[in-house]
Each structure stands twice: as structure tokens, then as C-alpha cells.
Amino acid sequence: MTRARMPRPHEVAAARRDPRLLRAVSERSLDDAWRTRGACRSVDPETFFPAPSEPVEAAVALCRTCDVQGSCLAWALEVGDCHGVWGATTPRERRAMLVAWRGQVRPDPEAADDELPPIHDRMLTLVPLA
Numbered sequence: 001m002t003r004a005r006m007p008r009p010h011e012v013a014a015a016r017r018d019p020r021l022l023r024a025v026s027e028r029s030l031d032d033a034w035r036t037r038g039a040c041r042s043v044d045p046e047t048f049f050p051a052p053s054e055p056v057e058a059a060v061a062l063c064r065t066c067d068v069q070g071s072c073l074a075w076a077l078e079v080g081d082c083h084g085v086w087g088a089t090t091p092r093e094r095r096a097m098l099v100a101w102r103g104q105v106r107p108d109p110e111a112a113d114d115e116l117p118p119i120h121d122r123m124l125t126l127v128p129l130a
């Protein structure tokens, strides 16, 4: 695995203005109900975990139609980072968003992470940022 570089300041500044991040901040959910409403529930999970050489457009396009896009991205950012497409973002896009997110949203001390979401139907792999 190659080590991801830290996002540059201008990338973080752009992430702070990204409408997807702003939606995630406003739709951050303290319960897990959003997980049952994902547009990806009936789609092959592999669509959301393309190989590095494969296109992500199909997954991102489906996310853009999803009613819980903001909550989904908020969840991915709270996890820290993970493979795959979540909330219409790629892992690379989320690296800069994660820095912005940590400056904008305090973690919920009551949040439990012992249940994985039904969406994607697949184990997550956490990716260290540094």
C-alpha cells in the first residue's frame, strides 16, 4: 500500500467550501436510520469499491441521487477514512475533507461504532492518513 500524502492547505480550503462537505455537516445524523435509505442498497457493492484503475463515475452518479448523501459522507468522515465511494466522494477527495471536518465538527461522544452499516454490505478497511 502506498502512503497517502497530507492534503495541502489550498486543498483543505477548497474542501471547506465543497457543497458535499457542507451538506454532510448539516445532515450529520446521530442515529443510524439513514443507513436503511441508501440508494446503493440494491446495487452490487463492487460498484462502490472500484480498483484504482477503474472509473468511479457510476458510483458517484448514484450517490448524487441519494437522499442520505450528507449523512453517509458524515459517517465516512467520522470513521476517519475508508476505501470506496461514500456520499459521492472518493477516498482521495475525503482526505482534504477530513482535515476540514475535524476543524468543523466535534465528535459525538455518545456515538457507537459497533455496528457496521448495511450499505455496501462489506467490511471497511481503515486507511491511516499519515
Ligand code: SF4
Pocket: 037, 038, 039, 040, 041, 048, 062, 063, 064, 066, 067, 068, 069, 070, 072, 073, 085, 086, 087, 088, 119
Ligand atoms: S454510498 Fe452513501 S451516498 Fe452513496 S448511494 Fe450509498 S448511502 Fe447513498
